[in-house]
Every structure is written in C-alpha cells, then in structure tokens.
Amino acid sequence: MAVQWFPGHMHLTKKTIEERIKHIDVVIEMVDARLPGSSANPMLASLTSKRPSLKVLNKQDLADPGCTALWLAHYNGREGTRAIALDTTDGNAAKRLIAPCRELAPTRGNSMARPLRVMICGIPNVGKSTLINRLVGKSAAKAADEAGVTRNEQRIVLEDGFYLFDTPGMLWPRIIVAQSGYNLAASGAVGRNAFDDQEVALELLDYLKPHYATELVARYALKDIDALQSEELLEAIGRNRGSLMAGNKVNMQKAAELLIHDFRVGALGRISLETPQEYARWLAEGKQLDAERQLRKEELQSAGHIRTKPAAKKSAPPKAIPRPRKPVR
Structure with missing residues (x-):
C-alpha cells in the first residue's frame, strides 16, 4: 500500500529533531504495541542512531500479550536499547519511563548542572500526548484519537535534573513495506484521506x-x-x-x-498485527522491491523514456563593480 502523507509541519518536525538531537542524552520512541515494527519511524532511527534509545510499546492493553513479549525481547536484545510496554490510561505506569532513561545515561541527571535531557518521539496517534499528560498530571499536550494533533515542540520538567522534550508525531515520506502501510492505516496513524x-x-x-x-x-x-x-x-x-x-x-x-x-x-480482543519475524520478512521484501523499482527507473531514464529533472544552474557570482579611477593630476 503506497502511503504518501507528509504534511508541512512534519518537515518542520524533522528539522527540529535534527537540531535538538545534538543536545539530547536519551531518545524515547513510542510505538504501537499492536504493530511495533510498522510504527517505528526509520527516518527517526537515522536521525537518532547515535543516542541510547528507550522503546515504549504503548497500548499494550490492546495488543496480544504473547506478541508483545516477543517484541520486548527483540528490542532488549539490542545494544544501547531498552524496551518497556505501557498502557497510558494507567497513571502510575507512565512513571516507569524515568528509571530506564537514567540507566541508559548514567552520567547525566545527577545535578541541575548536568540534567538528563530526553526527547520523546513517535508517529501520529500512538498515544504520546496522553502519556505526557499523565506524566505531568495535567493537559500539557493536546491529545486526540486522530493523526497529527501535536504541532509544536515543548519542554517538560518531570523531576529535578530530568528534562523531557516533546515533539509532534512524524511519519516518513515513503513507506516501502506494503503491509506496514495497511497496518498503520488500520491503527489510525495516517489520515483517512491517505487510504x-x-x-x-x-x-x-x-x-x-x-x-x-x-x-x-x-x-x-x-x-x-x-x-x-x-x-x-x-x-x-x-x-x-x-x-x-x-x-x-x-x-x-x-x-x-x-x-x-x-x-x-479493542472490541475484537487483544490483537497484534505482526511479530518480529514477520516484520523482518516484510522489510526484506520491501527493500528488494524498492531496489528493483529504482533499478527499472534508472534503466528507463538511461533509455530516455523518463525525462529527468535538469539540475538547477548555479547563479554566477556578481561581477565586481570597478572603483572609479582617481583623476591623474
């Protein structure tokens, strides 16, 4: 399924993350526990690859417990990564974020001079805003059951020496895993006009x-x-x-x-739409098809069947304006 849904505010979010990550110690990525692989943003992984990561499998109360256990083991087996499962309707469960973040960056947060700086990210409608509201005990972030509600970055002080930077939900420009497109649409991560x-x-x-x-x-x-x-x-x-x-x-x-x-x-019961093994297979197939598609495109371009966009011409530097010569006396 070709999902192309990348509104202007998501471009701004990408720029914000690129700037903010320079000063971040730990990245929290919230994913949907029913589709953890499909709801993990590959663009975010690229932007934050040099930072420790806490994967939060949200909406675990809607997901198949057996599948959730497989995904937790999958993520916890990665170096520099921790994973927990949450139900954001439980106010006490949200506090479980703080301890694993401190474990991932043990040298930070010991004083206000060296606070632990954490950035929380996720695709639209994954429950991030609801979690933040639980953490701070008030409606600090807009929450709604639709994609793309939060539009601005905000900083929240969770406790002394612990700063949480919230960012709007962001999808990636092109989804190459066909089944991921369907799963994201089923979960409500993309707007209805996209599918x-x-x-x-x-x-x-x-x-x-x-x-x-x-x-x-x-x-x-x-x-x-x-x-x-x-x-x-x-x-x-x-x-x-x-x-x-x-x-x-x-x-x-x-x-x-x-x-x-x-x-x-959750009216059907606790259901998950993918296991780590299934998603790995879909991803490999998607990458293979995308590589073949790109190869065909290049062949058509070489044969002249596809007109390539001409590269923008560099404007010539302005000519220096000669100074007026002083009159010879």
Whole structure:
C-alpha cells in the first residue's frame, strides 16, 4: 500500500529533531504495541542512531500479550536499547519511563548542572500526548484519537535534573513495506484521506482470519469462516451488524469502517498485527522491491523514456563593480 502523507509541519518536525538531537542524552520512541515494527519511524532511527534509545510499546492493553513479549525481547536484545510496554490510561505506569532513561545515561541527571535531557518521539496517534499528560498530571499536550494533533515542540520538567522534550508525531515520506502501510492505516496513524477503508479492511481480515479466527467468530456471530474469502467475510460482518442499503445489500464501506473501528478500540480482543519475524520478512521484501523499482527507473531514464529533472544552474557570482579611477593630476 503506497502511503504518501507528509504534511508541512512534519518537515518542520524533522528539522527540529535534527537540531535538538545534538543536545539530547536519551531518545524515547513510542510505538504501537499492536504493530511495533510498522510504527517505528526509520527516518527517526537515522536521525537518532547515535543516542541510547528507550522503546515504549504503548497500548499494550490492546495488543496480544504473547506478541508483545516477543517484541520486548527483540528490542532488549539490542545494544544501547531498552524496551518497556505501557498502557497510558494507567497513571502510575507512565512513571516507569524515568528509571530506564537514567540507566541508559548514567552520567547525566545527577545535578541541575548536568540534567538528563530526553526527547520523546513517535508517529501520529500512538498515544504520546496522553502519556505526557499523565506524566505531568495535567493537559500539557493536546491529545486526540486522530493523526497529527501535536504541532509544536515543548519542554517538560518531570523531576529535578530530568528534562523531557516533546515533539509532534512524524511519519516518513515513503513507506516501502506494503503491509506496514495497511497496518498503520488500520491503527489510525495516517489520515483517512491517505487510504481506502475497504482495501484496509480486507487486508486486516487477511491477517485476522488465520491468526484470530476465534475473535472474529465471537464478535460478529459468524459461522464457517474458513470457507469465506475476505470479501465474503467482510460482507458477512456487515450483514450481521446491520450495515445494509436498499434492496438488502450490504454497505461495504460501512462494514469496513465498522471492522476498523472495532480493531482500534479493542472490541475484537487483544490483537497484534505482526511479530518480529514477520516484520523482518516484510522489510526484506520491501527493500528488494524498492531496489528493483529504482533499478527499472534508472534503466528507463538511461533509455530516455523518463525525462529527468535538469539540475538547477548555479547563479554566477556578481561581477565586481570597478572603483572609479582617481583623476591623474
């Protein structure tokens, strides 16, 4: 799925991170516990690669506990990385951020002269603003169940010698892992104008059917789903939930919206859309396809089938204005 969603304020966020990272000791990246690989920003990884990292798997209460355990082990096995799982609706759980950050930068935060400077990042709608509100005990950051709410960086003092710098949610310009695009859309990380609900719902069913058939049957009172294709399954969901139009036809758009909503709010149960092994395979396939696509593009350019944009001409430096000669006496 080609998701291209990079509004202007996200360009500004990238610039802000590039400047801020020079003075940061630890980077917290919040990811969605239901799709940790897909919701980890590769652009952020590049920008912050030289800093210790705390991975926060948020919304663990919505994720499959077994999958979450696999992802925690995956991240904690990396050098310079810690990982914890959180549910930001629990005010006490949010305080668990402070200790691992201090462990990642043990020489900082011992005094106000050497405060621990932590930057928290994440894609839109991953729950970062809700977490910050819990940390400071008030509505310090805007929080809403939609992508791209927080727009400005802010600094929050969590305790003596601990500064937290918040940044707006940021996606990356081009998502090369097809399944990641679908998973991000299903989770609400991208705006609705960037994807087709029915396409996302069908891809979601393609994953749920072999992995969470019991949950589908229980939620929608379905029977014999093994014999149904994804389109037939979505139609059955819509019919059972009353998403009908004139002539007793199923409104497939409404059925798709219903399924996606039920996944987002946890009405289907605790579900994860990827394991570390699955995401690694998708990423390898995405990189291979992207390399092949780039190679074909270069071949077409060489053959003259694609017009390349001419390089901008450098403007010539202004000619020096000769000084007026002094009259000869």
